[in-house]
Amino acid sequence: MERVLRGNAWRFEGILDVDWEICPIHEMMNVTGGFGGTRRMSYEEQLRVLGTHCLTKVDADFPKKVRPGDFVVGGEGTGYGHDHDHACISLRGAGVGAVLCEATNSNFKRNAIHHGLPVVEIKGVMSRVKTGDELNVDLAGGTLKNVTTGAVLTFRPYPGFLLDILDAGGLYPQLRDEAKSGKYA
Amino acid sequence: MGLTMAEKILARAAGRARVEPGEIVTVEVGKAVLIDLSFVPTSFLRSEILRVKDPERVVIVFDHIVPARDVQSAEALKIGREVATRLGIRRFHDVGPDQGICHQIIADYGYAVPGTVLVCPDSHTCSAGAFNCAARGVGGPEAVYAACTGQTWFRVAPTIRYLLEGAPRFAVSAKDIFLHIAGTWGDHVNTNVEFTGPYAAAMTLDARRTLTTMCAEISAEFALFEADDKTIAHVRARTSEAFEPVAPDPDARYEDVRTIDVGAIDPMVALPDTVVRNTRPVAEVGDVAIHQAFVGSCANGTLDDLAMAARVVKGRRVAPGVRFIVTPGSQAIYLEALRRGLVRTLTESGAIVTSSTCGACAGLHLGALAAGEVCVTASTRNFKGRMGSPDAKVFIASPATVAASAVRGRIVDPRELLRRKRPARARSASAP
Known part of the structure; x- marks a missing residue:
């Protein structure tokens, strides 16, 4: 993954619950066959299917409008709710490059990183970014530059080992690479 | 400035003297517990992982889909059995007399070791906090990763301390106390919870575990009790591992300290x-x-x-x-x-x-x-x-x-x- 991410912003106010606004839980259940589902579906297929439901509860056309690498910008309730990681698959499937928010919770942040999707908490992001703004986000440097307005915000940068997970595309791809190199053979 | 229980356990597991809320730390995982859902047919563990860091630190419990409900579940369980054999995992709870819901098994077999870190891909893993163990649910990939590498990472969170006082009314249990907390204070996102006080000490280990298990519902990070004689005797009787419990420092920094008179709580409903x-x-x-x-x-x-x-x-x-x-x-x-x-x-x-x-x-x-x-x-x-x-x-x-x-x-x-x-x-x- 490029460590400076570039894309345009899509700003969402209010709570973004993983099980509702980001991707309704029943869509995940349709994919897996319910909670604890064991239906076979490849990861690529999950990305495609869940991506078509991404944020449609707040913007019905979002999956059609968002371009690869664009940013979802949210408030303090971003990724609210349960530990269900289908929301992260949905965001990635829709092509979202990173989620930038005022605050989130550990479940969402951890799941997202492990699926290769950066979630960055940046104080003031909601007041300095509007939909359509062009943004540059430097994960290692800890800066967000709003190219459209010139505003610059800073955040606690990701430590190296998390950047490595993102570079690999998530935990499973990283584990797969490590397994291929004989680490767990 | 002193440390809370969660800060002490994470500092120890990170090999550090202290950690501060907001920091991201990599920690040694004492136990990685996998469940039947870890072995769905697309599972990574099926063929690509031939070795884990330490098979003694990995536990497998079948609980969500047992006995197998359909052919796909049966395939998952079959893969789980093969993986347990291949990776040399002795602590394997298959359908039979030592099977159960993973958090009950973690408690009853002494897998929750005071002062250590435990992860499992089930939301209610904070359950093991009743045993002074920093435990939490993690994603499926992360649990596999923790089993393979023996490590994971956490962002250190601030802590809210609950002081439980008084004696509960007739027919009021730990569940009612939890529902009172959830109703009164709501979510505890990005926050650890500590339970202390005279009633916390009086509670049975099972009742403590009801309370810590439910803390998943208020999105707490870690939910911890101190280890007292009851805890230590329970764990000692079930594991040969040496362990050192943690207690909060008297000058630990809390986001809030809340006193609850459990005697004022009636049977509750969500x-x-x-x-x-x-x-x-x-x-x-x-x-x-x-x-x-x-x-x-x-x-x-x-x-x-x-x-x-x-x-x-x-x-x-x-x-x-x-x-x-x-x-x-x-x-x-x-x-x-x-x-x-x-x-x-x-x-x-x-x-x-x-x-x-x-x-x-x-x-x-x-x-x-x-x-x-x-x-x-x-x-x-x-x-x-x-x-x-x-x-x-x-x-x-x-x-x-x-x-x-x-x-x-x-x-x-x-x-x-x-x-x-x-x-x-x-x-x-x-x-x-």
Whole structure:
């Protein structure tokens, strides 16, 4: 993954619950066959299917409008709710490059990183970014530059080992690479 | 400035003298617990992982889909068995006498070691905090990663301390205390929770675990009790591992300290869809007719929970039109409940006692609800669709309240039934 991410912003106010606004839980259940589902579906297929439901509860056309690498910008309730990681698959499937928010919770942040999707908490992001703004986000440097307005915000940068997970595309791809190199053979 | 319990455990596991809230730290994982769902047919563990860092630090528990509900589940369980053999994992709880819901097994086999870190791909892993163990649920990939590498990472969170004081009223249990907390203070996102105080010390280990398990529902990071003589004796009897519990420093920094008089709490109920700021005393719930009642899960499948349910229904009948399902937390609890006559009492009343599984709690392979049905449950979660149809209504309560409601066919205060019993005759001092 490029460590400076570039894309345009899509700003969402209010709570973004993983099980509702980001991707309704029943869509995940349709994919897996319910909670604890064991239906076979490849990861690529999950990305495609869940991506078509991404944020449609707040913007019905979002999956059609968002371009690869664009940013979802949210408030303090971003990724609210349960530990269900289908929301992260949905965001990635829709092509979202990173989620930038005022605050989130550990479940969402951890799941997202492990699926290769950066979630960055940046104080003031909601007041300095509007939909359509062009943004540059430097994960290692800890800066967000709003190219459209010139505003610059800073955040606690990701430590190296998390950047490595993102570079690999998530935990499973990283584990797969490590397994291929004989680490767990 | 001193440290909280969570800060101390994370600092120790990170090989550091101290950690500060907000920091991200990599930590050594004491136990990585995998479950049956870790072995779905696309699982990574199926072929690519031939070795884990330390097989003694990996546990496998089958609980969500046992006995296999369909061919795909059966394939997952088969893969799990093959992986356990291939990776040399001795602590493997397959269908049989030592199987159970993973958090009950983690507690009963001493896998939750005080002062260490434990992860498992199930939301209610914070359960093991009752044993002074920094435990939390993680994603499926992360649990596999922790098993392979022996490490994971956490962002250190600030801590809220609860001081539990007083003695609970008749028929009020740990579940009611939790529902009081969830109703009063709501979510605890990005926050650790510590339970201390005289009543915390008086609680049984099972009751403590009900409280820590439920902290998943208020999104707490880690939910921790101090280790006292009860904890230490329990763990020592079950593991040969050396361990060193942690206690909070007197000058630890807390985001808030909240005192609860548990004696002021009545039997509580969570209304449908969430427990967060959505609970009230059972007397204020109004007249709610039910179709199903459930006692079980990692939060309320203990022997005490089954005994309470049996005590309430003894000599009574489950109301017509109500299914009362009871699921022991483990097969060992099932066996003990059988020995004590609890299974008989429950079954005679019209209840159904199932084998140990996450089953009905998660609307999996048994006890699912249809649209429009109402359930009162002593289990963990009640978000829309949790126990079956998204158009079902799920109320959460204690085992006593659930059992009483099963008898009445509507949600009632358990004291209505329990108080009508004649007092037991005094036993002689020499009685066992």
